[in-house]
Structures are given as structure tokens and as C-alpha cells.
Amino acid sequence: xxxxxxxxxxxxxxxxxxxxxxxxxxxxxxxxxxxxxxxxxxxxxxxxxxxxxxxxxxxxxxxxxxxxxxxxxxxxxxxxxxxxxxxxxxxxxxxxxxxxxxxxxxxxxxxxxxxxxxxxxxxxxxxxxxxxxxxxxxxxxxxxxxxxxxxxxxxxxxxxxxxxxxxxxxxxxxxxxxxxxxxxxxxxxxxxxxxxxxxxxxxxxxxxxxxxxxxxxxxxxxxxxxxxxxxxxxxxxxxxxxxxxxx
Numbered sequence: 001x002x003x004x005x006x007x008x009x010x011x012x013x014x015x016x017x018x019x020x021x022x023x024x025x026x027x028x029x030x031x032x033x034x035x036x037x038x039x040x041x042x043x044x045x046x047x048x049x050x051x052x053x054x055x056x057x058x059x060x061x062x063x064x065x066x067x068x069x070x071x072x073x074x075x076x077x078x079x080x081x082x083x084x085x086x087x088x089x090x091x092x093x094x095x096x097x098x099x100x101x102x103x104x105x106x107x108x109x110x111x112x113x114x115x116x117x118x119x120x121x122x123x124x125x126x127x128x129x130x131x132x133x134x135x136x137x138x139x140x141x142x143x144x145x146x147x148x149x150x151x152x153x154x155x156x157x158x159x160x161x162x163x164x165x166x167x168x169x170x171x172x173x174x175x176x177x178x179x180x181x182x183x184x185x186x187x188x189x190x191x192x193x194x195x196x197x198x199x200x201x202x203x204x205x206x207x208x209x210x211x212x213x214x215x216x217x218x219x220x221x222x223x224x225x226x227x228x229x230x231x232x233x234x235x236x237x238x239x240x241x242x243x244x245x246x247x
Contacts, residue, residue, distance in 0.1 A: 002052030002082050009057070011038050013064030013098075024048070026057060037068040037101065044073060049115060052082025056089040059102075061127075063095035071104040074136070074230075077145055079112035085146070090119040094127035101245075106134040106186075106230050109168060113145035118152075125156040126195055129220075130245045132237060134188035136230045137167055137181075144168040144185070153220075155193065160218045163189070181226055184210070186233040190223040192244045197221065202244065211236045213244070 005024025011017055015038050022028045025048035033039035042057070049055050061067045077086060094100045109115065123129060133151065137144030146168040153160040165187070167175050181187060197219030204214045211225035223240040227233035 002054070002080070002084070003048060003050070004054045005048075006056040006058060007042075008059075009040055009067070009069070010060040010062065011040075011065040011067040012062050019060070024055070026055060033068060037066045037099075039068045039070070042069065042071040042104065044071075044075070048078075049075075049086035049088050050078050050080030050082075051086055051114060052080055052084040053086045053088075055087070056091065059090070059092045059100070061092075061094040061098040061100045063124075064097045065095070066099045068101040068103065074105045075107045077107065077109050077113040077115035077147065079110065079114075079145070085114035085116050088115060088117045090117075092120065093122045094124060094129060096124040097126050098124065099128040100130070102129070102131040104132070106136045106233075107147075108136045108139060109145040109147040111138055111142045111145055113147075114170075115145065115147050117147070117149045119150070121151075121153040123153065123155040123160070123193060127155070127193065128195070129153075129191065129193040130241065131191045132188065132241070133190075134186065134230065134233055134237070135165070135167070136233075137185045137187075146170050151189070151191070153191065153193070155218050155220075160193070160220060161191065161216060161222065163222075184226040184228055186227045186230050188225050188227075188233050188237055190225075190237050190240050190244070191220060192223075193218060193220040194245070195219065207236060207240060211240070213240060
């Protein structure tokens, strides 16, 4: 039987979490934070998402709040009894002078799975955001499942980024070619929205051989990377995180 579950988080400027609601496989725990950030860790309570599942996390960072969301382990997209694809939606809003660091572990697309993941973010003009996505295409030694991800970000009601990726069986041809992954099996993005970039934009440049940073109108910066495995990908994105988002 397919699962439907929606977990909810709300953070306030005084460090409170007036809303912290777990549901189904999405168990939310308040964990020890660092610095000014309230921290919530997503703990997988069961195997999910499976084929046909509909999962969501809704997150509200209210005015002046600072929130860090991470996860205890990688998320595995797994095949299930249903032939329908699984869906995983992240719906995020960050209010005036709020800050969100969204830093989960990797998403692993297991052979035979099909997942459609959608992340939608609404930012106030003075909000800050650090958002990391990492996709690993197949477990060790196996082909990728089918994975479609879309990241849509609006700042002050205006579009900032609308970025879609598709991998695996059924994805448009060329996804594994030299112009996209070049045979690599890990890929990721790091988005940093920082009002200070308005006065000092990030310079477009390569980050080693397999990653690059580009400025976005907004003001924001987007790092994209590919790597042979999850560990190498994390090293690249951690270096970019330390450089671009020390807040």
C-alpha cells in the first residue's frame, strides 16, 4: 500500500519551534544547534519513498528566525509494489531577515525506483538561504533508478531559479553523456542567496575540474558539480559552502 505523509516545521526568531510535526516515515527531531541556528534533523522512521508514495515536508522560517535542517542518513528512493512513481515535495518559506540552511544527506536513486522530487522555496527580499542537493545514481555497482528533480525559488515574489534535472531510464537522451554527467554517478547543487551579494557579486569560475560557481540575479550564487562518488561530491560542495556561506 502506498504511503501519504506530510511533516511540518515552523521556526521563530526566539529559537522556538511552535510547529514540529512528524508523519509516517518523516520523523523530525530537535537536535543540538550550532551558533544562532535552531536545528531540526529528519530521521527516517521506515524505508521510503517507495513506488507510489507521496511524501512532503513543509517548512516555515518566520521573520528573524534562523533554522538549520539536516538529516540523519541518506534518503533511498526504492522500488515498491506500485508501478506509480513516488513523489517527494519540499515546500519552504523564509520570512524577512530569516535564514535557512537546508543541508540534508544525499538522495540515492536505487535501481528500479522512480522518484519525482520537487522543491519550492519562497523568500522574503531580506531572507538568506543555503540549500544543498546531492543525487547519487544507483548504489555501488548498480545502474541508476529514474529520478526527476525540480528546484524552484522565488525571492520577493519574483523568480530567482527554476532548475530541473532528469536521470536514469526514461530520462531524455544524453543525460549520461559528456555534456551532462560524463559517466559520473554523483551530482549536486549548492544554492546560496545572500543580500550582500548585491554589492559584491560572486565571480563565475570553475571549482576544480568537475564543478563551477555562477552568479544569479537575486542576489545569489549557484554551484553545480559532478563527481565519481558521494564522498568526492561532498568535498567539493563543502569547500564551496565554507567559501560562499560563512553565515
